[in-house]
Amino acid sequence: MAIDVAAVRRSFPILDRELDGHRLVYLDSAASSLTPEPVLDAMDRYYRWSRSNVNRGVYPLAEEATDLYEGARTTLAGFLDADPVGVVFTKNATEACNLLAYGFVRAHLGPDDVLLSTVMEHHANLVPFTQAAAAVGAEVRHVPITPDGLLDLDAAAELLADGRVTFAAFVHVSNVLGTINDVERLTRMVKDANDRAIVHVDGAQAAPHLPVSFRDLGIDSYAIPGHKMLGPTGIGALVARPELLERMEPFLTGGDMIRDVTLTGATWNDVPHRFEAGTPMIAEAAGLAAAVGVLEGYGMAAVRSHERDLTAQLLDALGTVAGVTVHGPKDVDLRGGAVSFALDGIHPHDVGAMLGSRGGCVRVGHHCTKPLMRCLDVAATTRASSYVYNDVDDLEPLVDGLEAAAAFFAR
Amino acid sequence: MSMEDLYQEIILDHYRKPKNRAPELADEAVHVHHSNPLCGDEMDLRIRVLDDRLDAVVFDGEGCSISQAAASAMTQAVVGRELKDALDLAEDFRRMMHGDDPARPDDLGDGIAFTGVAKFPVRVKCALLGWMALRDAIQTFERGASAHTVTHEE
Incomplete structure (x- = not known):
């Protein structure tokens, strides 16, 4: 149609x-995309009809809010063909990249590791990782572009040849050149060179515009913004393999993300809740779910x-x-x-x-x-x-x- | 917004036919390089000083029409002035860009045409680039130095 x-x-x-x-x-x-009526209605309805906090109350209204919020997680996971347990809601795609940079790169990479990036990255998918690499002493390599504005995969092969790249972060669709990168191919190249390598992709310009299957891409994590895909501002997500989230340290601590707390310590909640400290963006989650509904309606x-x-x-x-x-x-x-x-x-x-x-x-x-x-x-x-x-x-x-x-x- | 609010004819004249635009200046006392990395505006400003006055001021660079025209109008307004007086005029222009009425409208010359830029916050730094370079050049001279580079962050 x-x-x-x-x-x-x-x-x-x-x-x-x-x-x-x-x-x-x-x-x-x-x-940023414009906002359609169903998204406005969903947010309005939460505030007028279901307003309460999530994950706490035992009364029906609070269950309704929790269902809205967790339902949005399931809806988004379905849209991207991912596991809902791997979906962490964040403020935006930038925060999703930072969550990964702080929770994984700073916790697991060291001076023997190499981080692969490209010259066409948005600062959101570059700076958190170059900062993290610098903090742990890891080297950073950048895939160049061809004169046509495509990633130079021959050069990428050379950068991967020594097998030291253990983390790669690159963009699915360039916000400047428009280039749709061959994520599956570059991911295979990274993993063939080192089967322990983690691949993260910035989906900010892809998820709103292309059919995306997280599973088929073969990657480990994917950052998306709600506000570029007809949703409200103030919500995005890190979509990841649950096994990756399990290896990550919390980035923000506080309420909701804990299992038990003593005066001197704490243990962490299960993923993905471990990474969602405090009262989340409930209305925005309802709005994002409605946006997904609109996009699925178009196909x-x-x-x-x-x-x-x-x-x-x-x-x-x-x-x-x-x-x-x-x-x-x-x-x-x-x-x-x-x-x-x-x-x-x-x-x-x-x-x-x-x-x-x-x-x-x-x-x-x-x-x-x-x-x-x-x-x-x-x-x-x-x-x-x-x-x-x-x-x-x-x-x-x-x-x-x-x-x-x-x-x-x-x- | 209308194009005419921002781009007065005087501004376009300076943009199309800039005054005192040159890549070098004989007997220059100071050369400063200023840039606005967020816009990509680049400006080289050179001054020659004689008896504590601006004997000559030339600029060169790349950028939007506002930045180039403002620098051109600035050079006309300050050549011949005592250094202290030129600094005072630069401060008057800066205040005008932040919405104040200028204290010395006649002395600003064509610079007064930039009043409307104050209504466009993202363009204010474009209009200020030449004037801030002038202020820096004079202060650099007063320090006894001959060159200075400044990158303006937002």
């Missing part, structure tokens, strides 16, 4: 907004197909604008819907200001990928990114705005 964009749009109230008389053209879903294969077609049209449209250079793969089978580009001679901030004055929302800057910006030899890019509510009628305002920027800032 193809996505019926007109019907989809009706469930996103923000799309009725006008800004200075311009229709909202939202092309910044790689930064993730249909979401991917819609975005693939729209990205092809976007690349064609950008090709009509003089002075535009697109970064990343041109083959839409190898890329997602985040498209970064340069407009010759005009700083992205100026491009973004022109588009913004016409209702167009795009991202300008380094997109939290400063090492990648250095690889591309640019300070910043302009990025347009699409989702289920975008259609070909959003491309014309983009092209018009870019042409207006080129004329306005011509020297």
Whole structure:
């Protein structure tokens, strides 16, 4: 079933907004997605109808809240084809990466270990691990990219050859280049080189846009943000093999995550609760479960197909604008819907200001990928990114705005 | 927001035809390099000092229209001024970018066209880059040094 964009749009109230008389053209879903009515309703319903804390009360209302929260865990696990026992709710994907960096890398890696990363990582999937590696004295190696913006797997093979890589963290889909990395293949390479190696993947730009099976990827953990997949802000998850969670130390301690406490010590609760200290984000979990329901209603294969077609049209449209250079793969089978580009001679901030004055929302800057910006030899890019509510009628305002920027800032 | 609130014609004029833009300066007293890593703006500023006055000020660099135009307007406003006076004017511009009415609107010259930038917080640091480089260049001179590099964090 193809996505019926007109019907989809009706469930996103923000799309009725006008800004200075311009229709909202939202092309910044790689930064954060818009929120549909069912997600708003689910959060509203919790606060109006089921409001109470989880895991504590013995009265029916508290059981209802617990069911909502734990039900969201099961729903998310089903969506990603993972074990619910391996799903830890976090504030966002960044916190999920930090949880792993603190709970596993700092606890288990040492000076003999090597951590594998890539040059296309978002800071969220880079800094927690480089900091952890530095703290334990582990070496860090980075997989470079090819001129097309793909991971250079030949170079990766060389980096893995000595068998010392015991932890790898890389991105599924690049938030700048759009590149869809071959996670299964790189994971096999890492594990063939060292069968004890743990593989972590940043799924922030993949889980919202592609069908993802955690089991089939063959990885050990996966970080996702709720707010990029139609869910609310304030919730994400670390999706992991339960055996990995069992080996991890708690990152935050306090209520809920303990089994027993004495005045001087404590023992830990079972996973995944061991990593969820304190009252969690209950309304947000209900909202995220509703978002998963909306995405499953569309069907993730249909979401991917819609975005693939729209990205092809976007690349064609950008090709009509003089002075535009697109970064990343041109083959839409190898890329997602985040498209970064340069407009010759005009700083992205100026491009973004022109588009913004016409209702167009795009991202300008380094997109939290400063090492990648250095690889591309640019300070910043302009990025347009699409989702289920975008259609070909959003491309014309983009092209018009870019042409207006080129004329306005011509020297 | 409207493009005209931010990009006054005077700003675009300085962007298209910058004043005192040059990669070097004869007999320079100080050369400073300033960058805003979050935007990727880079600025080289050079001053020549004669009898405690700014005898010449040139800038060079890359960045958005606001950063380049503000630096151009700044050079026009400060050349010929005593160092202390130029520092005072830089402080006036900085306060204007934080929403205060400037105390010396006439002395700011074309710099006054940047008043509207104060309404766009993410662009304030762009407008300030040249002025902060000037302040640093004068302070570097007063310390007796000839070069300084500053990276502005947010």
